[in-house]
Amino acid sequence: MTARPEHLPERLALLADMQAATYITEGLLTGREDVPSIALNKATEELPVDDARFRLRPVRDLIDDVMHKFRDDERPPTAADAWLAPRLHATLRLTRREAADARLWSYLALGVAPDYVVRRHLPATPRKDGGAPSVARARFRGVHYTQAFARLWWTAELFRNGPDYAPVVVACGNQDMLNTALRMDVVDHRPTALALVRLIERGVIRTGREANALASAVNASAATLMYDVVAQDSERDAEPLRDWIAAAEGASPVSRNALPEGPQEERAPENSVVVLTDYFEGLYADAPVRGRELASDPPAG
Amino acid sequence: MRAYPYARPSGPVTLRVTAVRLNGPDEAREDLDTKGYSVVEQVVALGRAERPDWETARLKLSATVPAREIETKGHWSDLTVVAVLTEKATNARTVARLEPEGSDKREWTGTVTLARPDHLDRATLSVHVVATVDGVPGRIIASSERDWMVDVTADVPLRDRQLDVVTVSFARAAEWLRPFRDAPWMVDTSGRMPTVRLNTDFEGLTALVQGAGTKVESLVGEMLLSQLCTDVWTAVFHTAIGDLEIEDDGTPLLPPDWRGEVLREMLPDVVPGRSVEDALREVHARRTGDGTWAELQPRIHYAATRRAEVPKALGETVRGIERLDQEATA
Numbered sequence A: 001m002t003a004r005p006e007h008l009p010e011r012l013a014l015l016a017d018m019q020a021a022t023y024i025t026e027g028l029l030t031g032r033e034d035v036p037s038i039a040l041n042k043a044t045e046e047l048p049v050d051d052a053r054f055r056l057r058p059v060r061d062l063i064d065d066v067m068h069k070f071r072d073d074e075r076p077p078t079a080a081d082a083w084l085a086p087r088l089h090a091t092l093r094l095t096r097r098e099a100a101d102a103r104l105w106s107y108l109a110l111g112v113a114p115d116y117v118v119r120r121h122l123p124a125t126p127r128k129d130g131g132a133p134s135v136a137r138a139r140f141r142g143v144h145y146t147q148a149f150a151r152l153w154w155t156a157e158l159f160r161n162g163p164d165y166a167p168v169v170v171a172c173g174n175q176d177m178l179n180t181a182l183r184m185d186v187v188d189h190r191p192t193a194l195a196l197v198r199l200i201e202r203g204v205i206r207t208g209r210e211a212n213a214l215a216s217a218v219n220a221s222a223a224t225l226m227y228d229v230v231a232q233d234s235e236r237d238a239e240p241l242r243d244w245i246a247a248a249e250g251a252s253p254v255s256r257n258a259l260p261e262g263p264q265e266e267r268a269p270e271n272s273v274v275v276l277t278d279y280f281e282g283l284y285a286d287a288p289v290r291g292r293e294l295a296s297d298p299p300a301g
Numbered sequence B: 001m002r003a004y005p006y007a008r009p010s011g012p013v014t015l016r017v018t019a020v021r022l023n024g025p026d027e028a029r030e031d032l033d034t035k036g037y038s039v040v041e042q043v044v045a046l047g048r049a050e051r052p053d054w055e056t057a058r059l060k061l062s063a064t065v066p067a068r069e070i071e072t073k074g075h076w077s078d079l080t081v082v083a084v085l086t087e088k089a090t091n092a093r094t095v096a097r098l099e100p101e102g103s104d105k106r107e108w109t110g111t112v113t114l115a116r117p118d119h120l121d122r123a124t125l126s127v128h129v130v131a132t133v134d135g136v137p138g139r140i141i142a143s144s145e146r147d148w149m150v151d152v153t154a155d156v157p158l159r160d161r162q163l164d165v166v167t168v169s170f171a172r173a174a175e176w177l178r179p180f181r182d183a184p185w186m187v188d189t190s191g192r193m194p195t196v197r198l199n200t201d202f203e204g205l206t207a208l209v210q211g212a213g214t215k216v217e218s219l220v221g222e223m224l225l226s227q228l229c230t231d232v233w234t235a236v237f238h239t240a241i242g243d244l245e246i247e248d249d250g251t252p253l254l255p256p257d258w259r260g261e262v263l264r265e266m267l268p269d270v271v272p273g274r275s276v277e278d279a280l281r282e283v284h285a286r287r288t289g290d291g292t293w294a295e296l297q298p299r300i301h302y303a304a305t306r307r308a309e310v311p312k313a314l315g316e317t318v319r320g321i322e323r324l325d326q327e328a329t330a
Helices: A017-023 A037-042 A056-069 A078-092 A102-112 A114-121 A150-159 A166-173 A175-181 A190-201 A208-221 A239-246 A270-286 B067-073 B175-180 B205-210 B215-242 B258-270 B276-288 B293-307 B310-329
Strands: B014-023 B029-031 B043-045 B056-064 B076-087 B092-101 B107-115 B122-133 B136-143 B148-151 B164-168 B185-188 B195-199
Touching (some): A017 A102, A056 A078, A056 A102, A078 A150, A078 A175, A102 A114, A150 A166, A175 A208, A190 A208, B056 B076, B056 B092, B076 B107, B185 B215, B195 B205, B205 B215, B215 B310, B258 B293, B276 B293, B293 B310
Parallel strands (some): B043 B148
Antiparallel strands (some): B014 B029, B014 B056, B076 B122, B092 B107, B185 B195
8 A cells, every 4th residue: 555655845845737647657546656755856846935834744644643543444434534624724724825726735645645545535446447446546636626635625615614614524424515516616605505514414415316416406596596695695804814824833733633723704694504504405305316215325425 | 598487687787897906914005007907808907916915906896787677677676786706716706796876777886805815816707687586586687798807917908818938948947848858849738827938948949939030030930939839729729628527427527727718719620510518528529439539630730720820820921031032132
């Protein structure tokens, strides 16, 4: 199995697509090879800012801890995502502009934690063509909703309610919700994202198929209904995030047990979340769900 | 044209950015020069700001809605007009309500704020008219036809992007460029925007491409440039088509960034007479399996030469040389 990189520099860095591609080898994807970490770190670019947020060690410590926590599982389950997403978010303290740089995520996946990407995303079953099981390339280098770490960070960013990461944990519990919703523009509206989570909490949505059906119905309805108007969000204030980033310097490592706190942004108006939750529940009742008649559909993993 | 299960007005909705104010730390303010936004292009170029440390940009907006039609037909109540500022790359979404000016409610004005840390590159700005229809509140009854673009870094408000051209010595540059030291230029499509790297190890190449010099040089430069552009278009097309996200049912998706723009632009020449989505499906199918990828190459090449205006450049070069000959013999 792919091992922890031998060489871990002090600071995170950026890894351009072209460089990243040369390190995503068949051997790595099948978990048989390590990433040549010294060579890789020669191919990186420096981050444009130099502050405490970009120390490599706290991120690697998180990875070591999540690997340890789920060491008995054949591969870290979805619970690992729920554990890691808020903690990664609260450790990195990125702006969205910074998080939109795919080079940072490629570096995390190849330079900091290729061993985790392989453990988390190596399928149990062989490929369709009979080849050895292999991690999808896009887990190392890809769009924000597939890349191993970008998807966790964006889930935390889009599903948190101000400083509260609890909805993120719920969202990570249903992988199809995560995979489907994260790629849809509707979740960029915070009350919409939170309402989807509420339906999981209410037990309305339990399986992956149900999550997909709900997400499609909500997305389709957004073409004619302006959720922003029927369920207003509070105005976004840049100040709390700025303060949170500034406080990174003296911050202690995020708690391994309690859920960390995000930036002290205003929460979404409760009323807006409730209005949409009720509305989505109604939409879902009318939505076609594959195999809905099979009441014992196992939860997706 | 999509069908809606409720009545919508047919008149147009338009949107204009009328002023842009940048706010920096400590109450610092700057009004963006009017050259920083264009009503014709419908683009705001925030890179034109003089203070590099601006934190928010407040865009003053004015929208016109078909107020008379809405009034006379009477299908709609609780009219709201909202401006929506989004960017795919950062999943940012900011919504601002506009207020009616005057009693006829034709013109609506307001301000939308762009927070710099929430944006990376280009945000899209649109306006929507929302109303209660048949007892259902929040219906989108009309939207602006053409979005505005708010470019966070560009200093000229142009919709079409300028290609990034950098000059660099391949022999002394980053490791990956060194094996290409014999090449005059290299197209790098892996980043956020495609970049052309001109090899300064070729003496005089930069001057040629920049068109500075004698008549002969500028003729050659023109030719060279269109050749270079062909390379660029070919490379970006292949990059875009090679990196598609595929839906579960096998439908390829148009990428959200420049890759999508490139495909929209070139696919009509590659697979003529089909919708962009159909053309995309066709090209993807040919590339991934059914063996006719090679047969498509001439069409891709054709689409690239057309974009690069090779026929025009060649025609002008030929004429230019004739003229030079005439001058020489005169």
